[in-house]
Amino acid sequence: xxxxxxxxxxxxxxxxxxxxxxxxxxxxxxxxxxxxxxxxxxxxxxxxxxxxxxxxxxxxxxxxxxxxxxxxxxxxxxxxxxxxxxxxxxxxxxxxxxxxxxxxxxxxxxxxxxxxxxxxxxxxxxxxxxxxxxxxxxxxxxxxxxxxxxxxxxxxxxxxxxxxxxxxxxxxxxxxxxxxxxxxxxxxxxxxxxxxxxxxxxxxxxxxxxxxxxxxxxxxxxxxxxxxxxxxxxxxxxxxxxxxxxxxxxxxxxxxxxxxxxxxxxxxxxxxxxxxxxxxxxxxxxxxxxxxxxxxxxxxxxxxxxxxxxxxx
Amino acid sequence: xxxxxxxxxxxxxxxxxxxxxxxxxxxxxxxxxxxxxxxxxxxxxxxxxxxxxxxxxxxxxxxxxxxxxxxxxxxxxxxxxxxxxxxxxxxxxxxxxxxxxxxxxxxxxxxxxxxxxxxxxxxxxxxxxxxxxxxxxxxxxxxxxxxxxxxxxxxxxxxxxxxxxxxxxxxxxxxxxxxxxxxxxxxxxxxxxxxxxxxxxxxxxxxxxxxxxxxxxxxxxxxxxxxxxxxxxxxxxxxxxxxxxxxxxxxxxxxxxxxxxxxxxxxxxxxxxxxxxxxxxxxxxxxxxxxxxxxxxxxxxxxxxxxxxxxxxxxxxxxxxxxxxxxxxxxxxxxxxxxxxxxxxxxx
Numbered sequence: 052x053x054x055x056x057x058x059x060x061x062x063x064x065x066x067x068x069x070x071x072x073x074x075x076x077x078x079x080x081x082x083x084x085x086x087x088x089x090x091x092x093x094x095x096x097x098x099x100x101x102x103x104x105x106x107x108x109x110x111x112x113x114x115x116x117x118x119x120x121x122x123x124x125x126x127x128x129x130x131x132x133x134x135x136x137x138x139x140x141x142x143x144x145x146x147x148x149x150x151x152x153x154x155x156x157x158x159x160x161x162x163x164x165x166x167x168x169x170x171x172x173x174x175x176x177x178x179x180x181x182x183x184x185x186x187x188x189x190x191x192x193x194x195x196x197x198x199x200x201x202x203x204x205x206x207x208x209x210x211x212x213x214x215x216x217x218x219x220x221x222x223x224x225x226x227x228x229x230x231x232x233x234x235x236x237x238x239x240x241x242x243x244x245x246x247x248x249x250x251x252x253x254x255x256x257x258x259x260x261x262x263x264x265x266x267x268x269x270x271x272x273x274x275x276x277x278x279x280x281x282x283x284x285x286x287x288x289x290x291x292x293x294x295x296x297x298x299x300x301x302x303x304x305x306x307x308x309x310x311x312x313x314x315x316x317x318x319x320x321x322x323x324x325x326x327x328x329x330x331x332x333x334x335x336x337x338x339x340x341x342x343x344x345x346x347x348x349x350x351x352x353x354x355x356x357x358x359x360x361x362x363x364x
Numbered sequence: 365x366x367x368x369x370x371x372x373x374x375x376x377x378x379x380x381x382x383x384x385x386x387x388x389x390x391x392x393x394x395x396x397x398x399x400x401x402x403x404x405x406x407x408x409x410x411x412x413x414x415x416x417x418x419x420x421x422x423x424x425x426x427x428x429x430x431x432x433x434x435x436x437x438x439x440x441x442x443x444x445x446x447x448x449x450x451x452x453x454x455x456x457x458x459x460x461x462x463x464x465x466x467x468x469x470x471x472x473x474x475x476x477x478x479x480x481x482x483x484x485x486x487x488x489x490x491x492x493x494x495x496x497x498x499x500x501x502x503x504x505x506x507x508x509x510x511x512x513x514x515x516x517x518x519x520x521x522x523x524x525x526x527x528x529x530x531x532x533x534x535x536x537x538x539x540x541x542x543x544x545x546x547x548x549x550x551x552x553x554x555x556x557x558x559x560x561x562x563x564x565x566x567x568x569x570x571x572x573x574x575x576x577x578x579x580x581x582x583x584x585x586x587x588x589x590x591x592x593x594x595x596x597x598x599x600x601x602x603x604x605x606x607x608x609x610x611x612x613x614x615x616x617x618x619x620x621x622x623x624x625x626x627x628x629x630x631x632x633x634x635x636x637x638x639x640x641x642x643x644x645x646x647x648x649x650x651x652x653x654x655x656x657x658x659x660x661x662x663x664x665x666x667x668x669x670x671x672x673x674x675x676x677x678x679x680x681x682x683x684x685x686x687x688x689x690x691x692x693x694x695x696x697x698x699x700x701x702x703x704x705x706x707x708x709x710x711x712x
Contacts, residue, residue: 261469268428268464268543269484269533270457273450283474358474 059351063344067337068120074336075119078329079112085132085327106132119333128337129330133323138334142316146338148217149304149315151227153342155235156300160242161293167243168250168289169277172258182247189244194303198237198310205233215312234311238303242296249292253285260284286357294350298343374439375541375573376404376427381436381446383422383597395653396422397597399436404541404573411576411584411605413620414594420577422597424545427575428462429453440541454487461534463527465546470530471518477504478514481533488537503532507562524555528562535566545577560587581617582624585609590682593617596657599676603683613685616658656688664689 086102087094103109107118122129128138167185171178206214212233218226257263258281266276305317312318316335323331381400384393397419404410412420425431427438429449438446445456461484464470471480481500485491491499501511507528509521518526527547534542544563548556564587567574578584584591588605593616601614612618622635648659648670655670656662662669668688676686 261464261466262472264430265462265464265470265530265533266472266483268430268462270454270461270487270537271483272454272487275483275486280472280475284472 055355056348056351059348063348066344067340068123070340071123071333071336072116072120074333075116075329076112078327078332079115083327084108085329088327089133119330123337128334131323131331132328133326133331138330141331142319142334142338145315145319147219148313149308149317150342151220151231152234152238152308152313152315153297153300153304155231156239156242156304157293157297159235159239160246160296160300163239164243164246165250165282165289167247169254169282171247171251172254179251182244182251186244186248189241192240194237194241195306195310197240198234198307201233201237202310217313217315230313234307234313237310238300238307241303242293242300245296246289246293249289250282250285253288254281257281257285283357287354290350290354290357294347297346301339301342373406374403375406375408375441376402376575377437377439377442378402378423378427379437379439381423381426381438382434383419383426383431384434395597397426398653400594400597400599402575402592402599404575405589406540406573407567407571408589409567409574409576409587411578411588411591412594413578413581413584413591415579415620415623417596418594419597420579420594421545423594424462424543424575424577427543428460429456457484457487457539458537459540461537461539461542463530463534463542463544463547466550468518468523468526468550471526471533473518476515476517477509477521477529480518481514481529481536484533484537499536500532503536504529506535506566507532523551524558527551527555527559531559531562531566535570535572538570539572541573541575543575543577546579547576548583549578549580556583563587580624581609581621593620598657598673599684599686600658601685601687602676603680607683613679613683613690614658614687615662615664619661656686 084099084103086099086106086108090098090102100109107115119129126139128142130137131141134141167182171182202214205211212229214233216230218230220227254277258276263276263281266280271280304315305320307313308315308317309321316338319331320335322328323335379401381397381402382395383397384395387394400419400423402410402412402423412423414420422431426433426446429445429447433446436446437444440456440460445460448456471477475483478497478500481504482496485496485499500514504511504514509525509528509532513520518529521529527550531547547563548559551559560583563574566572574587576584576588581591585605585608590603591605591608592599593601593608593614595616600616601608601612603613608617609621612621626632626635644660645665646660648655648662648665650657650659650670650673654673656665656674659665659669666688674686674688676684677690678684679690
């Protein structure tokens, strides 16, 4: 098991280099110029060239890439072209916001999705149909539309929750939670339906299996049958889907953070892309890759613990 | 192992049980079991024998509460258990347990053997974890599985061992009745014998009653006190195990016996030819459920077989048959045509 995890981690390290590299060269071939965007449209070619030189942008792409890579291995992701601040410091402040949002969404779509999925298998056919309908809705409804709708209803009309903004948990825990409720729902909604559907399908397979029938016949309680046995055996594919949905939620967070004006990595990504602030974009790519890698390793570990079959082979 | 059933000592009493399954909208319901009576005494083994689709597993399912009962009653020690679900059903598990066919899938693959065997004990309150541990060790030792291996997963065990584990799980609560649905069918012949002997020993020790469901007469004849032969949801024949197996009264029982392979080349060939010769005669098909369900396949079928449904009559003490010819002569078949004689030779 430890060997398997070690190999996974090693492969993840490769990913950690490949993703920023691809981002770097994609940025390099994209038209547009950061000096131009800093100085404005009216800037003279001379001043643009001078700024290019000052930022080191007149050097060849591969040289800039090697510089960036050298810094990356030393934990230095460079400085922002726009603000001149350290990228690591800029992003570290925003990481907490994004993690609160994304992990919150992960918790919500996992718990609600699994419970809905189980509910749909244990009782009448109506629940199953309802899950099917809601699943389709979850795929069809985009998170930005849902986000705007939630703001309109719960913030503007009912005035229950703040429409936008973020409160640090160190300042006010209640405010922190309140500021996250709507964005988390907007981000988690699509995930809930995916998890519920997968749970329902896997649970139906588990519950129809001979061991489930044996357990019923031998007097196991419904709760024990559902949670101790069926859910545990169904957990592998469910967790895999949760991992996939989580990665999708990362890109969803970019949109959701912008709608709810949360100062996270996603909103920074949009802003920096518009400004062509290459070091910051690179940094965000690194941070997102780390999150994906960590989540994948965690999923592997959870799967191995829950699934002795996977451990044996 | 002959147990006499005194009145009042019945462990299980099934009366007029009928079960039917929906076949979808607009189609008639499939009548899986029709008006079946079965009684099981204390320490007795009753086998329900029949081919696929005869309704034998449906009866097992009805006893265990896995199949909804349409009509009739199932009494365990005089207590009605048909249609009991949820909490009531869980309470029954102290007295009623089951062993199923496939040892490879009837244990939860994600739970250790100890977890699986102790699962029925979860319904029993007031047991400390040490007591649970001791009970599990004891029952595992009893079925011949080393308790030291109990922390392993089912995938680490062979088919025979898994079936022993399934039996251990069924016995851990010391039930009074165990339903074994094709409990040895998936095992090799030598392992079958081991498991059957084990069940026999356990029964002698604890006085447990068994309902044994099987398609194979040869498997059940030595461990059964009585055999009930089922076809299309109806009892065709019933009686003490040796009588039914050695002197079958119903043509269907004969054909079932003929289906058991014999280790003798010429006899086996003769039986195969007899079976090939037996054709389905649609003119004897029961109409609207009236008539002997076996008539189309019966070499002795006549018009009166389908005029009305032959009732199950007791023609000797404890011996019942649902064949119209039973009243003509008790030695049905001994004066009959080639096909039946061949079957008869094979059966004896």
